[in-house]
Amino acid sequence: MKRYHHGDLRRALLDATLALAEEHGAAGVTLRQAAERAGVSQTAPYRHFADKTAMLAAASEEGFRLLYARMLAVSQGGAVQQVAAWAACYVEFAVTHTAHFRLMFGQGSAQKSTSVSLQAAARDTFQLLLQTVKKRFKADPHRLALEVWSLAHGMAVLAVDGQTRFLGQPPAKIAEAARVAVAALLAGQR
């Protein structure tokens, strides 16, 4: 019998949340099952999270921070390359960290009361794109950033749902496809 004092239970619950999301999708995550996997009673999670939404939000926030760190690491080269790398990183994250991605964008992000720290983490990710766009491109950076974000997000969602496979794009190459598409989108701006 493990003891989850000192904050270990919180970590164990988040791991269980990710495992359940991986196996059954974001909608398949259950507070009771997460508690059971952590070897703890059904009501123990309420010591660490206000409710189920808060637990999912914590996992989401973790995902955004991971994504943000990856984006910082690939943010090199010219403005066009940086923007294309941002999109490729976005899609790559979705197919390699599907559980996190599903929790970040799966039904509970905008409608439920997300935490302030979660909103900040999500905003940071997007700001990284917006700042890069502002550096180089003149015509309405908000519009251009939305276009790039939409393209990356759409490709990521379709890839995660397995709907890009019958289009001849294997998951391993989908990040590269995003890079090419964004480059074309930027080239068409004039």
Next chain:
Amino acid sequence: MKRYHHGDLRRALLDATLALAEEHGAAGVTLRQAAERAGVSQTAPYRHFADKTAMLAAASEEGFRLLYARMLAVSQGGAVQQVAAWAACYVEFAVTHTAHFRLMFGQGSAQKSTSVSLQAAARDTFQLLLQTVKKRFKADPHRLALEVWSLAHGMAVLAVDGQTRFLGQPPAKIAEAARVAVAALLAGQR
């Protein structure tokens, strides 16, 4: 007390499904509440749908057919215009038929066992884009179609989740933004 013989209950249940999706999101749709709104017992829906998934799939299929009809109506002009119109129609449908859109792409589309007719309806919608792309553009129509679909889908999802508003794009203009973005994406192909 209404009587729902002759297939009226099926329609009433689909209407209730859409209303619940509109109010509480796709995840908030409940078989029992749909039955209650239709003025019928909790188990009556099982006469018309195999299970909850089948009821959601039926509402999804209806959405795809509506979308397909709208796309056919705007499919005019040159190839570039047609592709841009396809994307604008896609996004316009998402913001005006949010309930249908959420059911079509909200957590139950790819993972659950979708019906054959639903898959066919979804495929028709995409085929319309693919055929138009094949007419005019040479370089890998599958790749280009995926790019356009991703851009439209991403913008639709972000708009429905209200994440485009803080980017200065009001919902009313988001369809036009999709048209402009796709035109740029096509212009950048060479």
Next chain:
DNA sequence: ACCTGAACACCGTTCAAGT
């Protein structure tokens, strides 16, 4: 401070039964 157990209202689904 952290966790348990019983309880409540809700859910999807099954099954025998009603008309």
Next chain:
DNA sequence: ACCTGAACACCGTTCAAGT
């Protein structure tokens, strides 16, 4: 043919109680 009512296992959440 179409619908009801009771029942089962599951869920999120609350609350008193244990150490």
